[in-house]
Amino acid sequence: NIFMRPYNYKVWAVPTTKMQCAWLGERVAAPNLKLVTKNVVLNKIAGNWGPNATFRFPARDGTGGIWIAVSDTLPEDKKRYGKKGEVEKVDAEGKVVTLSDGTTIKYNKLISTMAVDSLVEKMGNQELISLSKGLYYSSTHVIGVGLRGARPERIGDKCWLYFPEDNCPFYRATIFSNYSPYNQPQASEKLATLYLANGTKAASTEPKEGPYWSIMLEVSESSMKPVDQENLLKDCIQGLINTEMITAEDEIVSTYHRRFDHGYPTPS
Incomplete structure (x- = not known):
């Protein structure tokens, strides 16, 4: 106490x-x-x-400098930032992600950093959505x-x-x-x-x-x-x-x- x-x-x-x-x-x-x-x-x-x-911590650019450096290692055509890169839908069975501009991306394995409640909403899985309501x-x-x-x-x-x-x-x-x-x-x-x-x-x-x-x-x-x-x-x-x-x-x-x-x- x-x-x-x-x-x-x-x-x-x-x-x-x-x-x-x-x-x-x-x-x-x-x-x-x-x-x-x-x-x-x-x-x-x-x-x-x-x-x-x-x-370890970047000398410049603060905490964001870490993620900027990580981003710089990726090919430009593999990066989607801003509104156009927002996920609108996740088809878990078909393994397809739909972005806000209509672009679809197929995947074998999906690594998501989205909040769990947001992810299951995008998946449209009612059982998982119901379970997520119990999370804080x-x-x-x-x-x-x-x-x-x-x-x-x-x-x-x-x-x-x-x-x-x-x-x-x-x-x-x-x-x-x-x-x-x-x-x-x-x-x-x-x-x-x-x-x-x-x-x-x-x-x-x-x-x-x-x-x-x-x-x-x-x-x-x-x-x-x-x-x-x-x-x-x-x-x-x-x-x-x-x-x-x-x-x-x-x-x-x-x-x-x-x-x-x-x-x-x-x-x-």
């Missing part, structure tokens, strides 16, 4: 009592009890622990905040932080400026201050130099965990102040908010 239940509710937007537990083995790294006890006694922090203690999913709000100033030493070189508390809407904060120096404007670039973190106007709206740093926040939403979308950006910035990630006087130079209806499938 201190961490696992409140945190997982914030992540999945579904009470843990409505979730099954088979997913735990992949999502939760199993601790070494002997090592944990030793570290507590010695007041030592465990380093390089967990499945993603180290990872959460919507995801991605909030970006760009700030003027040096990254606070209290945050250090951390990649992400988790928040089970109820004094902020977000469950995770990612310090994208720690991933690469190209994930924020260079210090010499001049940007205007939109407003201070506490919502008040800046003393000047004239563009001025940095340095800059950036935060990405994630907020889950479902019918069991509604979100005030209109005020979510403001609430997240207040949450950053509440959790001492930023101060009330910090200068905000850019913001971003995007909602993904199908964010994460929920183990249900």
Whole structure:
């Protein structure tokens, strides 16, 4: 009740009592009890622990750079992006996919990254559609905040932080400026201050130099965990102040908010 239940509710937007537990083995790294006890006694922090203690990340273009690089390895005539590439129908028995522009593609094996409920709708299989109604999913709000100033030493070189508390809407904060120096404007670039973190106007709206740093926040939403979308950006910035990630006087130079209806499938 201190961490696992409140945190997982914030992540999945579904009470843990409505979730099954088979997913735990992949999502939760199993601790070494002997090592944990030793570290507590010695007041030592465990380093390089967990499945993603180290990872590779593009120097430029953010997470999207990974998928752009993958796309670049494929022949142009094998790629269909945008509205013309939307799947309208999947004939599972005939092994044919129909796209929105009428193009049909035959296949031997279909690898789908569509949400399961969307896929079975395209298949038109009423039995599977009925079964899919029992599945949960959460919507995801991605909030970006760009700030003027040096990254606070209290945050250090951390990649992400988790928040089970109820004094902020977000469950995770990612310090994208720690991933690469190209994930924020260079210090010499001049940007205007939109407003201070506490919502008040800046003393000047004239563009001025940095340095800059950036935060990405994630907020889950479902019918069991509604979100005030209109005020979510403001609430997240207040949450950053509440959790001492930023101060009330910090200068905000850019913001971003995007909602993904199908964010994460929920183990249900």
